[in-house]
Amino acid sequence: MTALFPPLDEDELRALTDDIRERGLLHPIVLDPQGRLLDGRGRLRACEAASVEPAFVTYEGNDPSGYALSVNLRRRNISKGQAAMISAKARSGSEHPPGSDSEQTTRSVAEQTGLSLGRISQANTVLQHAADLVDPVINGAMGLDEAYALARENKAKANSAEVQLNRLREEDPELAERVVEGDLTLAGAWAERTERVEEDKRQRRVATRLLDELVPPLAQARGTRTFARYDPAFAGSGPITRETIAHAMTALTEMDQVWQERDLP
Incomplete structure (x- = not known):
């Protein structure tokens, strides 16, 4: 003492x-x-x-x-x-x-x-x-x-660091775990988190534009003679086959399931 x-x-x-x-x-x-x-x-x-x-x-x-x-x-x-x-x-x-x-x-x-x-x-x-x-x-x-x-x-x-780490745990548990284990600094983890968020935004933007280009015209063709007028001779990237249609129908079914899960209109 x-x-x-x-x-x-x-x-x-x-x-x-x-x-x-x-x-x-x-x-x-x-x-x-x-x-x-x-x-x-x-x-x-x-x-x-x-x-x-x-x-x-x-x-x-x-x-x-x-x-x-x-x-x-x-x-x-x-x-x-x-x-x-x-x-x-x-x-x-x-x-x-x-x-x-x-x-x-x-x-x-x-x-x-x-x-x-x-x-x-x-x-x-x-x-x-x-x-x-x-x-x-x-x-x-x-x-x-x-x-x-x-x-x-x-x-x-x-x-402040504790608050940031808790927030990171909610948003990206994998990155938070790497911080706790010492593989990443908290600042480095947030930088990577920002990159991931931006990449996710980019991918969502691309997907949205693609579906915007494909689905509405397909819906508008319903009940018209568009399908009856289809001519393989004018197909630019190869003819649409029954297999292609089957894949498209599967894709639309998957899309419908996702819309239901996300409660989209």
């Missing part, structure tokens, strides 16, 4: 070392029952530098992580943003990661650490949507407000 906190800088460590060398270790180093460090990482380093034998005590409560977090947050000279980020990161390694029982757990952490709900919520957002900024905030290289703004941008982009 103490590893979450930024280490003392050289001046702070030097001052603490001088103080311990002069007055001794005033606050023992606290370990959990398994001997893990809960509080006093800086004091331990200062004792080693001052050649002073450190004193240890064992924490006997039932919440060692909570104790370590609380005591270090209250003693350390860190900003509220750093404290909130440390709390969020500590909680992420517990059995209640960010996102579970969100409101209740956030309130609990705020009460334990004395931090505002807003700061805890901002830190959770950074942890979930800009994990690479967590350590810079903890170390003081970046403020929580700046990291939170970037995390919100990432969150918005992620939400």
Whole structure:
């Protein structure tokens, strides 16, 4: 737990070392029952530098992580943003990661650490949507407000991508699956989807024009002497045979079925 906190800088460590060398270790180093460090990482380093034998005590409560977090947050000279980020990161390694029982757990952490709900919520957002900024905030290289703004941008982009992926699943499940498997980027999938849509439009346009040229004249010939006047001698692309007529009748039957399925007039 103490590893979450930024280490003392050289001046702070030097001052603490001088103080311990002069007055001794005033606050023992606290370990959990398994001997893990809960509080006093800086004091331990200062004792080693001052050649002073450190004193240890064992924490006997039932919440060692909570104790370590609380005591270090209250003693350390860190900003509220750093404290909130440390709390969020500590909680992420517990059995209640960010996102579970969100409101209740956030309130609990705020009460334990004395931090505002807003700061805890901002830190959770950074942890979930800009994990690479967590350590810079903890170390003081970046403020929580700046990291939170970037995390919100990432969150918005992620939400937008999720919406686009869900829409792609509805329109073209095969492309969506390729995105999920990593074979295509989301942008690449939508580009291919656009090409498919345009190709489909082109094919529908060609089919529509073809049927417009063939079917209406055939319907208009019904009940006239057009069929009786047919003369193979004038056929431009070969004579129309009974087989051709049979195929045409089959095609018209298929066309009628499609029109019924699509509920076209």
